[in-house]
Amino acid sequence: MHLSPFPYLILILLPSIPLIHPQPFIFTTFTSPVSPPLTLNGIANITADGILKLTNASSHQIGRCLYSNPIQFKSHNKSLSFSTAFVFSIVPNFKKLGGHGFAFTISPTKDFTGAQPSQYLGLLNVTLNGNASNHLFAVEFDTVQDFEFSDINNNHVGVNVNKMKSVNSSKAGFFVDGNLTKQDLCLHSGKKIQAWIDYDAEKTELNVTLSLFSNKPNTPIISLPVDLSPVFQEYMYVGFSASTGVLRSSHYIYGWSFNMSGKAESLDVHQLPSLSQINNNNKKKKMKTGVKVLFSGLVILGGLIVVIVVICVVKKLKKTEAVEDWELDLGPRPFSYKELKDATKGFHEKQMVGFGGSGKVYKGVLSESKMVIAVKRISKKSKQGQKEFLSEISTIGRLRHRSLVQLLGWSRNKGELLLVYDFMANGSLDKYVYMSNGSKVVLNWEQRFKIINDVSYGLVYLHEEWEQTVLHRDVKAGNVLLDSDLNGRLGDFGLAKLYDHDSNSNVPTTRVVGTLGYLAPELTRTGKPTTSSDVYAFGALLLEVVCGRRPIETKASPEEMLLVDWVWDKWREGCLVEVVDWRLKGEYNETEVVMVLKLGLMCSRDEASLRPSMRQVVRYLSGEVPLPEALGSTCDGGVVKVDDCITPMEKIK
Ligand SMILES: *[C@@H]1O[C@H](CO)[C@@H](O)[C@H](O)[C@H]1NC(C)=O
Ligand SMILES: *[C@@H]1O[C@H](CO)[C@@H](O)[C@H](O)[C@H]1NC(C)=O
Ligand SMILES: *[C@@H]1O[C@H](CO)[C@@H](O)[C@H](O)[C@H]1NC(C)=O
Ligand SMILES: *[C@@H]1O[C@H](CO)[C@@H](O)[C@H](O)[C@H]1NC(C)=O
Ligand SMILES: *[C@@H]1O[C@H](CO)[C@@H](O)[C@H](O)[C@H]1NC(C)=O
Ligand SMILES: *[C@@H]1O[C@H](CO)[C@@H](O)[C@H](O)[C@H]1NC(C)=O
Ligand SMILES: *[C@@H]1O[C@H](CO)[C@@H](O)[C@H](O)[C@H]1NC(C)=O
Ligand SMILES: *[C@@H]1O[C@H](CO)[C@@H](O)[C@H](O)[C@H]1NC(C)=O
Ligand SMILES: *[C@@H]1O[C@H](CO)[C@@H](O)[C@H](O)[C@H]1NC(C)=O
DSSP, rough: OOOOHHHHHHHHGGGGGGTTSSEEEEOOOOOOOOTTTTTEEEEEOTTSSSSSEEEOOOOOOOEEEEEESSEEETTEEEEOOOEEEEEEEEEEEEEEEEOOEEEEESSSSOTTTOOOOOGTTOOOOOOTTTGGGOOOOOEEEEOSGGGGGTTSSSHHHHESSSSSSSSSSESSSEOOOOOOSOEOOGGSSSSOOEEEEEEEETTTTEEEEESSSSSSOOOOOOOEOOOOOTTSEEEEEEEEEEOOOOEEEEEEEEEEEEEESSSSOOOTTSSSSSSGGGTTTHHHHHHHHHHHHHHHHHHHHHHHHHHHHHHHHHHHHHHHHHHHHHHHTSEEEEEHHHHHHTTTTTTOOGGEEEEEEEEEEEEEETTTTOOEEEEEEOOOSSOOOOHHHHHHHHHHHHHOOOOOOEEEEEEEEEEEEEEEEOOOOBBBBBHHHOOOOOOOOOHHHHHHHHHHHHHHHHIIIIIISSOOOOOOOSSSSGGGEOOTTOEEESSSSSSSHHHHHHHOOOGGGGGGOOOOOOHHHHHHHHHOOOOOHHHHHHHHHHHHHHSSSOOTTTTSSSHHHHHHHHHHHHHHHHHHHSSSSSSGOOOOHHHHHHHHHHHHHHHTTTGGGSSSOHHHHHHHHHHOOOSSSSOTTOOOOOOOOOOGSOOHHHHHH
């Protein structure tokens, strides 16, 4: 029997049956409870108004929403085009600071186990970052500048392929048709923003377009030649991932359309639900009946009343805004003494978590927000001008970096200064590094290496990346604090300057601030701190983290007393690994350990001009630039000969 063409047709059409091609789709509202086709994870949820809320203002959270069915992105080993449009808004917790942003993502799986919040946006983590087997494509809407990923600013859109460092990025903005000037756009303004992402697999071209309106502008803000065929697998999942860190925002998606067979339909921004409607639904209904009554009777009078009300409301709004702006410019906020006293249970001894040169540190919980804080009490004898004091506090408070312990505010009480910081759950690094402290927890090499890297980013920020150079002046293990994930964060930055004002002397430069063993030699001569003297102290920190001992160990034999000299000696003898902390039990990456030790020696050079800058230090640590072979003239530039060395374990015995 002759075969009719009909069965063939069925065979050919089968792969495009909706189950396999579950698109195009368009959401102009989201419904709760969520059943397929959307999968939510993390803290993502759907509001009563049908808005997808990826994260709220809780810190270190992830929220994701993925389309439940996989979508075919490759056919016959050729990648397919796609097009998507969505409307979002980012509402930051602190008006001017968004954290950390969100991404539209195409991923081979719905399982993001191990992905981290903050700068990783819930997509990747430090080990996965950059691995080609991630098969991850993302367009990030990033509101925090991460120097680690070479972010261009704290308000950008970036295209990411397998890693958080963007292939290409652009300052957030949009074009209005007929105007060649890019209009500025603040991603975390809280306004509804529409984004379009279009990929043409034939032309291997990706466009990202933004607008505050419903119609798609002709000009994209990113138009990038990129071939996604190595990234795509046959079936992929599409969706959104958002995260918060110390800085945090609520991330909302109002509508979403997606299309593999043509351009995704644009969304009508005004038809979508609005955030302002939340909690106002009842009020609105009442207003409606009210308006009807007015119209039936006193149209003119009603109009007048409305005008007056509007004017009043606008005036009031303007007023409140001005106050908030002023408060934010100041950075950290003042706390009342009582608030801090209550939080720390009256500065109870049990709440004391640290005791440093500068004062006692207490753990506290703010009664209203339930936020966990650290309160540092510093006695201040001198009467410093209120204005000067405020300007300094606000300078320090405006420094924001994930490798710095955030100053949240201050309080003054009878000559006593109280500083309020983010609480760091794991205390200070010195607790873990020195064996003498009887600490049971031993940090492994990966943890130590990560902490060193974290601190180096914090110092680069202070030295070079902020609007003015900030010297730390007291870099040491005791000032490196560890958060709950064992991230290293620098504390007490910029404070040395504050302490300075305590000195009665009117020639404050002669007073050396710092800690013995970390003090650069020129400091004791000139008394003038520089970025190089911070680098010197950072060098001492590198050595002590690897060696697990203090820069000066009075109980050690004379040749081992000064850590720097001892490491120099071992380097010259070619037995550098002998100095490595025995508690690591030989379990470490030798290349990294040797690199860090050599870098520690470079930073500890007596001659300030020979020390690297923190920027260079970061490049060496990341492996971007190899360390110079020779460290100095006195060194015979030798290669480390492991076989010649007795192991550190034997030595201790
Ligand atoms: C999501 O919201 C609903 C109410 O809208 C609530 O019952 C539910 O507990 C929320 N889920 C999460 C994970 O917060
Ligand atoms: C954010 O959402 C989570 C989970 O729904 C909830 O536990 C937390 O209290 C919320 N945080 C804020 C600040 O609303
Ligand atoms: C698919 O394409 C890639 C290059 O894009 C090629 O390396 C690979 O061998 C192809 N696989 C098949 C099964 O044709
Ligand atoms: C990153 O995620 C992977 C995959 O889940 C996991 O194996 C790895 O341990 C994670 N790395 C870190 C540093 O969390
Ligand atoms: C990349 O990931 C694969 C699979 O998870 C793993 O086998 C490989 O070692 C990773 N590569 C790097 C450089 O981490
Ligand atoms: C992004 O790509 C465009 C065009 O290819 C290029 O002009 C621009 O410099 C790139 N920007 C970044 C940050 O890589
Ligand atoms: C284009 O936009 C810029 C910035 O908003 C504006 O100053 C300029 O007047 C506009 N030009 C035209 C021709 O509309
Ligand atoms: C990207 O934008 C350019 C300029 O408007 C346009 O010519 C091109 O067709 C667009 N490509 C895609 C894939 O939308
Ligand atoms: C998908 O593209 C087709 C072809 O351009 C169009 O007719 C359809 O409306 C689009 N659907 C959506 C939901 O964007």
